[in-house]
Amino acid sequence: MMMASFHSTKVMELSPCNLLSVKIIQIKNLRKADLFSQLDCYVSLFLPTASFERAQTKTIKDCKNPKWNETFCFRIQNRVKNVLEMTVHDANNCLVDGHLLTIFFDVSKIQLGETVHITIPLDPKIQENLEVEFSLESIPVLHEHIVTNGALVSREVSCLEVQVNGGKTTKEESGEKNFTFTVQGSYEETQDFVLGSELHLADPLVFHYIKYEESALEIEVPKKFFSGGNNERLCLTLPRDTLNMEKKVTIDKDKTIDLCVKEKDWPKDLDVRLGYELCIDEQILMQKRKKIVAAAVKKALCLEKDFQDHEVPVVAVMATGGGARAFTALHGNLFGLQKLNLLDCISYISGSSGSTWTLSNLYEHADWSQQDLSGAISEARKKMTKCKLDLFSLENLKDYSNALEQRKKQGYKTCTTDLWGLLIDKISGSGRCNGTLSEQKHALNHGQNPMPIYMVLNTRDKSSLPEFKEWMEFTPYEVGLLKYGAYVRSENFGSKYFMGRMMKKVPESRICFMEGVWSNVFSYNLLDAWRTTDASEESLWNRVTQSRVTEIETPPQPPRPHELNTHLVIPPCKFAKILHEIITLRITTSEFHNFLRGFQFNNGYLDNKNFSTWKDTALDTFPNQLTPTSKYLSLIDTAVYMDCSYPPLLRPERKVDVILHLNYSSGSQTSALDEASRYFSKQGIPFPKVDMSHVKNKDLKECYIFEDPGNSKAPIVVFFPLINDTFRKYKAPGVERSPSELKQGEVDVTSPSSPYHIECFTYTEEDFDKLVELTSYNIQNNKPLILQALQRAVERKRHQQQ
Numbered sequence: 166m167m168m169a170s171f172h173s174t175k176v177m178e179l180s181p182c183n184l185l186s187v188k189i190i191q192i193k194n195l196r197k198a199d200l201f202s203q204l205d206c207y208v209s210l211f212l213p214t215a216s217f218e219r220a221q222t223k224t225i226k227d228c229k230n231p232k233w234n235e236t237f238c239f240r241i242q243n244r245v246k247n248v249l250e251m252t253v254h255d256a257n258n259c260l261v262d263g264h265l266l267t268i269f270f271d272v273s274k275i276q277l278g279e280t281v282h283i284t285i286p287l288d289p290k291i292q293e294n295l296e297v298e299f300s301l302e303s304i305p306v307l308h309e310h311i312v313t314n315g316a317l318v319s320r321e322v323s324c325l326e327v328q329v330n331g332g333k334t335t336k337e338e339s340g341e342k343n344f345t346f347t348v349q350g351s352y353e354e355t356q357d358f359v360l361g362s363e364l365h366l367a368d369p370l371v372f373h374y375i376k377y378e379e380s381a382l383e384i385e386v387p388k389k390f391f392s393g394g395n396n397e398r399l400c401l402t403l404p405r406d407t408l409n410m411e412k413k414v415t416i417d418k419d420k421t422i423d424l425c426v427k428e429k430d431w432p433k434d435l436d437v438r439l440g441y442e443l444c445i446d447e448q449i450l451m452q453k454r455k456k457i458v459a460a461a462v463k464k465a466l467c468l469e470k471d472f473q474d475h476e477v478p479v480v481a482v483m484a485t486g487g488g489a490r491a492f493t494a495l496h497g498n499l500f501g502l503q504k505l506n507l508l509d510c511i512s513y514i515s516g517s518s519g520s521t522w523t524l525s526n527l528y529e530h531a532d533w534s535q536q537d538l539s540g541a542i543s544e545a546r547k548k549m550t551k552c553k554l555d556l557f558s559l560e561n562l563k564d565y566s567n568a569l570e571q572r573k574k575q576g577y578k579t580c581t582t583d584l585w586g587l588l589i590d591k592i593s594g595s596g597r598c599n600g601t602l603s604e605q606k607h608a609l610n611h612g613q614n615p616m617p618i619y620m621v622l623n624t625r626d627k628s629s630l631p632e633f634k635e636w637m638e639f640t641p642y643e644v645g646l647l648k649y650g651a652y653v654r655s656e657n658f659g660s661k662y663f664m665g666r667m668m669k670k671v672p673e674s675r676i677c678f679m680e681g682v683w684s685n686v687f688s689y690n691l692l693d694a695w696r697t698t699d700a701s702e703e704s705l706w707n708r709v710t711q712s713r714v715t716e717i718e719t720p721p722q723p724p725r726p727h728e729l730n731t732h733l734v735i736p737p738c739k740f741a742k743i744l745h746e747i748i749t750l751r752i753t754t755s756e757f758h759n760f761l762r763g764f765q766f767n768n769g770y771l772d773n774k775n776f777s778t779w780k781d782t783a784l785d786t787f788p789n790q791l792t793p794t795s796k797y798l799s800l801i802d803t804a805v806y807m808d809c810s811y812p813p814l815l816r817p818e819r820k821v822d823v824i825l826h827l828n829y830s831s832g833s834q835t836s837a838l839d840e841a842s843r844y845f846s847k848q849g850i851p852f853p854k855v856d857m858s859h860v861k862n863k864d865l866k867e868c869y870i871f872e873d874p875g876n877s878k879a880p881i882v883v884f885f886p887l888i889n890d891t892f893r894k895y896k897a898p899g900v901e902r903s904p905s906e907l908k909q910g911e912v913d914v915t916s917p918s919s920p921y922h923i924e925c926f927t928y929t930e931e932d933f934d935k936l937v938e939l940t941s942y943n944i945q946n947n948k949p950l951i952l953q954a955l956q957r958a959v960e961r962k963r964h965q966q967q
Contacts, residue, residue, distance in 0.1 A: 175314050175439040180244040182307045182377050185215070185272060187239070187249065188298040189222050190282075191232040194291050196265075198255065203227045204265075205256040208295075212249045212272075213789055214765050215239040216379040217350035224256050240304070240379055244311055245318050246766040246788050247272040248729065253287070253295070264736055268295065268717075269787065271729040273768055275301045286717055287733065309377055312665070314439035314650045315773040317764045317793070319665040321430070323376040325351075326369040328425040344422075345385040348372040352663035352763070373431060373663055375763070382426065436657065436667040437760055438643070441650040441775040443818050446606075446642040451479075453612025454512050461509035466956055478822040478958035479512050481814045481880075482615070485837055486518025486684065486804045487829030487887075489549060490914075490921040490936070492593050493928070494887060495523040496545050497937035498827050500538045501944025507951060508534050513821065515618040515810035517803045518684040519829065522593045524617045525676050528605040528641075529595075534614045542937055548593050549928045556591055572678065576671040577659060578797070581753040586681025592926050600676045603656035605641035616640060619683050620810035621800045623792065626751055630806050632711075633784050635792065637800065638813040639679070646761070646792065647812060648779035653760045664763035671758070682755040685802045712736045714783070727769040729786055754799035764793040778848060779812075804830075807844065808837040814880070815850050822958035825951070826884045827940075831923050834862050834886035851879035862888065862915050868947035870954055877961045881954045885943055887914050892939050898946045912939045 189208050198204045206228070209221040216239060225231035241247045252267040268285055275281055280300040287293040312319040327346055347355045351374035358370070374380060438444065443451075458480070459472040482502075484495050495516070502508045516524050527533045527541060555561060565587050573579050590596055608614050619639040623646060624630065636647045645652030653662070661669040713735040736742065766788040770776055784790050792798070803810065808830045814821045830837050835857035845852035853871035865888045873879035893910040896902050902910055912935045913919045920932045928936070944951075 175312055177310065177312050178244065179308050180242065180311050182240055182242050182304055182309055183277060184302045184304050185212075185239045185241050185247070185275070186236055186298075186300045186302070187251075188236040188300075189233045189251075190296040190298060191230060191234075192253070192287070192293065192295050193230050194293045195229055195231060196288065196291060196293055198257070203229050204258070206231050207254050207256060208233070209252045209254060210237050210249065211252070212239050212241070212247060213350075213794070214245050214247045214378075215241045218379065218381070221254075226256075240307075240377060241272060242309060242311070242318075242320060242377065242765070244313065244768055245320075246729075246768050246770055248787070248789050250789065251295070251297070266736075267734045269729070269732040269734065269789075271731065272299075272301075273725075273728050275299045277301050277303060285731070285733075307377070312435060312439060313767050314441065315767055316770045316776040317439060317649055317651055317761070318767050319435055319437075319439065319764060321376040322373055322433070322664050322666065324429045324431040325372040325374065325382070326425075326427045326429065327372070327382065328369040328427075330423040330425055343387060346370055346372075347383040347385070348374055348380055349383070350374055350378055350380050352661075352668055369425075369427075373666075373668070375664065376430070431666075433666045435665040436653065437662060437665040437764075438645075438652045439650060439665070440652075441816075441818065444643050444652065447616065447640070450609050450612055450616060451512065454615070455612075457509050457612055458512055461506065462955055462959070465505075465507060465510060465952060466959065472959075476959060476962050478510075478955060478962060479820050480510050480823045480825070480955070480958070481513035481515065481819075481821045482511055482825045482827060483810055483814060484514065484516040484520035484523075484827045485808045485810070485829050486520060486802065487808075487831065488519040488684075488686075488923045489593070489926050489928070490831075490887075490923065491519030491829035492522045493545065493549060493921075493933060493936050494829050494940040495520050495827065496538070496542050497940030498885070498944050499523075499527075499534075500542060500937065501941035502825075503534070503538050504941065504945055505948050505951070507948075510955065511615040511825075513618060513814060513819065514615045515620060515814055516683075517620040517808070517810040518686075520810075520827075521619050521683040522589060522680055524619070525600075525680055526594060528608045528614070528617055529600055531608045531610075532613055533608065545593070546930065546933050546937075549926075549933050550930050551927070553592060553927050556588060561591065572674075576661075576669070576758075577674070577678075578756045580755065581687055582681045582685050582755040583678055584681075585685070585687070586678040589680045589684065590677035594677060594680070601656070601673045602639060602641055602644075602658075602676060602679055603654070603673060609641060618810065618813045619679070620803050620813060621683055621685075622803050622806060623798050624751075624754070624801055625795065625799050626754060628784075631783060633782050634806060635782075636779060636803075636812040637798075639683070644760075647816065648776055649761060649764075649792070650775055651761055651764070658760070659757050660760070661758045662760040662762055682800050683802070685753070685755055685800065686804075687752045727772050729771070729788075732787070751799075751801070754801055756797040756799055759792065759795050759798050761793045762796060766791070766793070778850060781844075781848060807840045809841050811841050811845070811852075815845065815852065817878070821880050822962065823881045823883065823954050826882055828884070828886050830887075834865060834888060835860055838882075838884055851876050853879055853882050855882070862886075866890065867943045868950050870950055872957065877965060881957055883951055883954050885947075887940070888943075889914055889939055890943075891946060892942050895942070895946070896938075897942065898948070909935065909938075912936065914939070 187210060195204055195206060205224055205226040207222050207224040209219050211219045220237045222233040222235045249270045249272055250267055251270065253265045255265055266287060280298065282298045285295045285297065287295055309321050325348060345355060345357050351372040353372050356370050455477050459477045462478060463472060514524060533541065565584060568587055569579050569583055572583060609616060621637050623635040623637045625633055638645060641655055643652040644655050644658040656673045657667060659674055660667055660671045715733045716730045717733050814824055826838060828834055828837060838855050839858055842852055842855035853873045855871050865886050867888065867890050869884040871882040871884065889912045894902055896906055914921055920928060921936060
């Protein structure tokens, strides 16, 4: 049975569960612990898609060829990517915490109904091998409703209710008792509560968990209830297979608690949208916007014939970061487009870091692009020229403290980034922390403005960017991760989720806090810094401190396309591990509840074109370690990796034809574009080939056009570096400055003594005006090149339809 939902790549399926048996047979030629003795060895097994319990063999001491012949069974979902982790331990080795090596084995290599004996090479030099036997059997009747988008899988969720109905204790033990119930892998995980002397809990404890995953209900009881006991705890385990039951649990002698345990299906619809297509709101917006764009482009190109629907080009502005410089310069660039009557040609504006401050301010106004931008620029001028010495006044510090305390009470994890967001609001915003991202929808209701997209990276602490990073976009409609095709409504971002269902609604973050997230300049670590200065040094430290990962062949047959290769991972020693944690430690990241929590991976996720498009890190082939397994998202500024906001504009569903790249980076004006071109080429994403590494800032022109003539799917890029060229002599296109006006043309945007340095947050009125006038002029002076790009886009779209 299969049913595709309306306007979605999400598919609902009825899929079977199977029984996997893993028999750990033996290790041959086990390495020595030292010159005189063998290891005290055991093997642990972990299959997180089937059970959150770690199973392990018995320990065999001082043996060269330890034999176990122990079998472990797992109930697995057929459509899920099940990767078994088999770890070899030495019970007495403290240098690597007893963890010698781990084999990551893709269970999909085993076919239903077959039994396979596999010898896994651990160390070919000494012919050290692990022998394992796998078998896979069907389970009668047991089928599960799943939802998948080809990358992620949402599984059925059940609800376990635990009611304490009573029990018996002695009179000496009357009073309050502290019990803890745990269901590993559940959303709630552990719940602590205090029982009175009557051993009765009015309301049942509730646990939400994956219905067909193996788990247990664990009860921790204070040991003082046992004869001669103290305040330690003792854990009693009830198999969760014995559900919907009345159970009398004996604690000690005549001490008992009476439990009523019930399991219920929890058929709650998904609150996470699984699908790579654009959301319905954006599709409707683009239909409205297309009419405005068509009229503006027709007028700009002086065309007589109206556009057909498919001929209207999709034009986007891509703004980089750059702190207050980006905030100010973006105002000028947009003003220049407005003066050319080209602002209505734009469908999207993407930004990162400092450029998001501009967008946040503009989208407070429903018709900002239809109004004279000189008003918005005047407001920005007041903010940027105002003295910032009072940012840390006692009154403001009190306001910050109150705002952070309120945010913590709402359920957010607070950090330095939140204070940074409050400071940004004082520097460039209203100072009142008004508004939210979802409220910006009022500026899109009629298609009157381009749609804003804010860009960040999701990463994790103690991981380098080559190890892990993911592109994440924010719009007034949705927040989502490009790689996974998973999105939540923007007003619900920050809420708590499990397996795609919202578990607890958290109030939406105010826009000032989001500005702090989007421009998190505190997120660099040592490896990030080395990468920007010397990539070889970063690579060296990675090799020295990271685990060694080797692909190994596991007979009996070569892997099929959807199967993962078997990996052997040898951890570094304790010292190297600690060193790696130090050099990858970020000062702070913005942590939000992970809306992907609990999702599992589709068995063919690596074959999913959308996922593989953004697959670019070492962990992408280790699904047990990717984002759905994390409790929190850790968000950082894109500039830590690449100072641009291109990725959301290159989603094929958005069909962007022309991108105006507005660059505000410090240092080299071309490095961000060069990096982007190399990155997208490596990913196989259509993008023009660019190499401007040989061009120095002083030799740059005001505008460049890049196009890939052989690939019409690649956008035409119109690149505007932040430079001062002809503006020195011209105050407007074709209008030369008089001798008395030449000083106004002296705008220093490149030297170390520039007033627009990234660390500067206060400009003089003259400096602010000069930067706005320069960036507005650079746009206006290159009108022919912008129109040329629009004309080429129209020609390409018409040619594609022939």
